Amino acid sequence: MTLALGCIADDYTGASDLANTLTRAGLRTVQTIGVPADDLALPEVDAVVVSLKSRSIEAGLAVSRSRAAETWLRGRGARHVLFKICSTFDSTDAGNIGPVMDTLRADCGEAIVLVTPAFPETGRTVYQGNLFVGAVPLNESPLKDHPLNPMHDSNLVRVLARQSKTQVGLVDLATVTRSADAVRARLAELAGKGIGAAITDAVFDRDLETIGLVAAEHRLSVGASGIGLGLARALVSTGKVKAASASSGTGAAVGGPSACLAGSCSQATLQQIANAERVMPVLHLDPEQIVAGGGEAQRALAWARPRLADGPVLVASSATPEAVAAVQSRHGRDAAGHAIEQAMADIAEGLVQAGVRRLVVAGGETSGAVVDRLKIPGFLVGVEIAAGVPVLRAVGAEAGEMLLALKSGNFGGPAFFSDALGLMR
Numbered sequence: 001m002t003l004a005l006g007c008i009a010d011d012y013t014g015a016s017d018l019a020n021t022l023t024r025a026g027l028r029t030v031q032t033i034g035v036p037a038d039d040l041a042l043p044e045v046d047a048v049v050v051s052l053k054s055r056s057i058e059a060g061l062a063v064s065r066s067r068a069a070e071t072w073l074r075g076r077g078a079r080h081v082l083f084k085i086c087s088t089f090d091s092t093d094a095g096n097i098g099p100v101m102d103t104l105r106a107d108c109g110e111a112i113v114l115v116t117p118a119f120p121e122t123g124r125t126v127y128q129g130n131l132f133v134g135a136v137p138l139n140e141s142p143l144k145d146h147p148l149n150p151m152h153d154s155n156l157v158r159v160l161a162r163q164s165k166t167q168v169g170l171v172d173l174a175t176v177t178r179s180a181d182a183v184r185a186r187l188a189e190l191a192g193k194g195i196g197a198a199i200t201d202a203v204f205d206r207d208l209e210t211i212g213l214v215a216a217e218h219r220l221s222v223g224a225s226g227i228g229l230g231l232a233r234a235l236v237s238t239g240k241v242k243a244a245s246a247s248s249g250t251g252a253a254v255g256g257p258s259a260c261l262a263g264s265c266s267q268a269t270l271q272q273i274a275n276a277e278r279v280m281p282v283l284h285l286d287p288e289q290i291v292a293g294g295g296e297a298q299r300a301l302a303w304a305r306p307r308l309a310d311g312p313v314l315v316a317s318s319a320t321p322e323a324v325a326a327v328q329s330r331h332g333r334d335a336a337g338h339a340i341e342q343a344m345a346d347i348a349e350g351l352v353q354a355g356v357r358r359l360v361v362a363g364g365e366t367s368g369a370v371v372d373r374l375k376i377p378g379f380l381v382g383v384e385i386a387a388g389v390p391v392l393r394a395v396g397a398e399a400g401e402m403l404l405a406l407k408s409g410n411f412g413g414p415a416f417f418s419d420a421l422g423l424m425r
């Protein structure tokens, strides 16, 4: 297999979002969980998205895991590697976007790296280096209340400079709109000043196409699904990849019981849970009991098992920003997050033991904990449920045939859970 594009995603929902975008743009794509084992049977593909759970771990670990993924991808022929980060630039001042970018850049010897989290289809745009989420700057968006990576600065030139060893410059929208050559010239100018990373404005898909053309000439880029779209279109338009038609289905039906788990506390997910209450039984977990080790996962499973024969159920830890802040002040941000993620993994494991083979998970870190526990090594991409969220068919899972949907906290419409289950047959 010779890859046209290698991708390293810093969480599992982000990876499925990117795999979805690449597939829709005509690249045959698989998503792997971590660096694939040699015996994992992968189909012939144009792109591999290696999913890491590296967004919120210690920076040194994020760097070493990303590097291992890069080595694997380049070893499979990938000339260009995209480091997929969140479209809302989720990170802390200590990392991990900057440290991973610095290392991958040094490894491939690039003078300067294009960086853009723009993903217009989901309302993420970048102008004068400032990231907007819909109509508001990042720091005024719900991301200011994220449980693990609250975002308080919308100026990405500043944000990345605080995390990176290199100086950070800007390729502004006027330059992007002018032409690919104007972007090339601006990058050369910045690189000539010793600047190693350029936040690049993008508001429309056509901006990302220009950025993709230039990025594809480099060895490394950093961004969200939007730059993935630009790279994929560039690979197709320059004839490096022959466009495949996006999958119109997910193969044979899997059937059996289905369930949803929500660990995201985003506004979108809170609304989706409220909506689901009208169409399926919903259990709200008690985060205090989880952190105290009070058998909350077993209670949830005892609640869910007898209901599975009648239709899907939803188990949620999700809570308002005020309730999350209260739990965190008592137990600490990381300890609370970790305990709740592990409880979600316990519940997922118990649900699969009870026969569930169709599972929807809301939340990136939550999805990471669940997929790791279920020991799923990879996914094929099926139909799109909502922008950035495809149906996934597990490859090589211990439980056998399974369909999953891994939803970024912020993605999906109000009826997301029933929309997803409606497409997971």
Ligand SMILES: Nc1ncnc2c1ncn2[C@@H]1O[C@H](COP(=O)(O)OP(=O)(O)O)[C@@H](O)[C@H]1O
Pocket (backbone or CB within 6 Å): 146, 147, 148, 263, 264, 265, 266, 287, 317, 318, 319, 323, 324, 327, 328, 336, 337, 338, 339, 340, 341, 362, 363, 364, 365, 366, 367, 407, 408, 409, 410
């Ligand atoms: N009620 C709660 N109180 C505190 N933290 C919570 C609660 N529910 C979930 N969490 C934690 O919040 C984090 C949500 O992150 P994640 O799953 O990545 O969602 P998103 O996709 O919205 O970023 C996880 O670490 C999760 O365990």
Ligand SMILES: O=C(O)[C@@H](O)C(=O)COP(=O)(O)O
Pocket (backbone or CB within 6 Å): 011, 013, 014, 015, 017, 018, 085, 086, 087, 088, 119, 224, 225, 363, 364, 365, 388, 407, 408, 409, 410
């Ligand atoms: O780019 C995005 O917004 C998503 O692909 C993504 O990374 C989602 O992360 P979570 O919101 O933590 O699921």
